[in-house]
Amino acid sequence: MTAWLTMWDATARLGGRRVLDGADLRVERGELVALVGPNGAGKSSLIRALAGLLPLDTGVARLAGDDVNDLSPRERSARAVYLPQERRIAWNLPAMEVAALGAPFLSGADALAAARKALDEVEVGGLADRGVAEMSGGERARVLLARALAAPSQALLVDEPIAGLDPEAQLMVLERLRARAGAGQAVLASLHDLPLAARFAHRVAVLDHGRVVADAAPLAALTPDILQRVFGLSARWVDGPDGPLLSAVRARPQGS
Incomplete structure (x- = not known):
């Protein structure tokens, strides 16, 4: 495949x-x-x-x-579709319009329907008519994710x-x-x-x-080797209630 x-x-x-x-x-x-x-x-x-x-x-x-x-x-x-790490939005558009920007090649009605569905999917459908500049950073992040999810x-x-x-x-x-x-x-x-x-x-x-x-x-x-070499972590997998859990602490520098 x-x-x-x-x-x-x-x-x-x-x-x-x-x-x-x-x-x-x-x-x-x-x-x-x-x-x-x-x-x-x-x-x-x-x-x-x-x-x-x-x-x-x-x-x-x-x-x-x-x-x-x-x-x-x-x-x-x-x-x-690409969602960048930066969460800047230039204009104080309603969340519905921002999310609809993720589907620019759909008709207006279809783009708004996709936007509504995506906003509901990330649990901010109640903010559809609120300007993004009036939202918290976390709410704005969800709206931008909805914009990505609205794309077909x-x-x-x-x-x-x-x-x-x-x-x-x-x-x-x-x-x-x-x-x-x-x-x-x-x-x-x-x-x-x-x-x-x-x-x-x-x-x-x-x-x-x-x-x-x-x-x-x-x-x-x-693996413990990768975690130490790449991240400087001393780590191991432990059994958790829902499966293996990663237990990690910062490894001490050599000689300390």
Whole structure:
């Protein structure tokens, strides 16, 4: 089966600094893949490259088998929707209108219907008529996620979708992304919370210095060796009421 999202041997630079260094990744429809790594590992760059927003120096990024560089912006948006980590909104539009922007190629009525459904999906349907500038940061984050969910695409590329949310909202968002994968979409989400990545993702891809150094089911990807080498954590898996749980503490520097 051809993966919906594919990248191999990808290298890229930003401001003269190499942010991707031979990265390989594939995501099938029906999968939620968590992309994890320390700050500066290249997670946002990898997602932007798959979205066609960061040119590669070498290697290939493909959407549904086609090089992203060969696709028009409309074709790219039909195959994958991108949610950036930044949550700035230039105008104080009602949440319904912001969410409807995720479906620009639908008719007005269909776009509004998709927006309403997406707002309800992330539990802010009651804010549909409120201006986004009048919302809390967490509420605004949900509206922007609804904008991505309103898009009729087959893949979601979401960069830190749970950053800044309270614990209940974090669980809700990851449940929704897992459900989207279960409905047949390919979902790639960058996350900093390793226990939540392990809990919700079908696979975890660990990025370090622009390279994918582990890509497997959570227990196989987040091994004690990987956690120490990449994150500086001393960690082990323990039995929890709903399955294995990741127990981690910051490793002491050598000699301390």
